[in-house]
Amino acid sequence: MSAPLDIEGAAAPPRxxxxxxxxxxxxxxxxxxxxxxxxxxxxxxxxFRDALVARIAAGEATYYQHWLGAVEDVLAARGTVAAGEITARVHLLADRPAGHDHLH
Incomplete structure (x- = not known):
């Protein structure tokens, strides 16, 4: 893996x-x-790390909820994915019955 994960600090994943x-x-x-x-x-x-640290500093959520929010921020800022597309997909997935965490 080429991603240089932090070992300590706010951006360090749980271990x-x-x-x-x-x-x-x-x-x-x-x-x-x-x-x-x-x-x-x-x-x-x-x-990505800067976006993750900003998410963690901004509010209460689990580490991996911040992780997802950070990648959404990075992709939206780069224009890779529009923020509205992310929100629409989140709502679509949230409306699915339990046990169906993917789309066909």
Missing amino acids: TNGELLFAEPWESRAFGMVVALHEAGVFGWSQ
């Missing part, structure tokens, strides 16, 4: 015994998605 800690399956998928986008050259890691 247990040195291993990344994911409380829910969606958290590991969100983590992998951001790393893959970075490795594909969609954005620089420092840009």
Whole structure:
């Protein structure tokens, strides 16, 4: 993995015994998605890290909720995805029945 993850500080992902800690399956998928986008050259890691730190400083949420918000901020700022598209997709997914966390 080429993403230089912080070991300490606000941007450091949760760990247990040195291993990344994911409380829910969606958290590991969100983590992998951001790393893959970075490795594909969609954005620089420092840009993502700065957005993550800003999200963490701005309010209460879980680490990986901030993680998703940060990638949304970066993609919207770069014009890769419009903020309205992100909001629409969030609502579409939120309206799905439990156990259906994807679209067909």
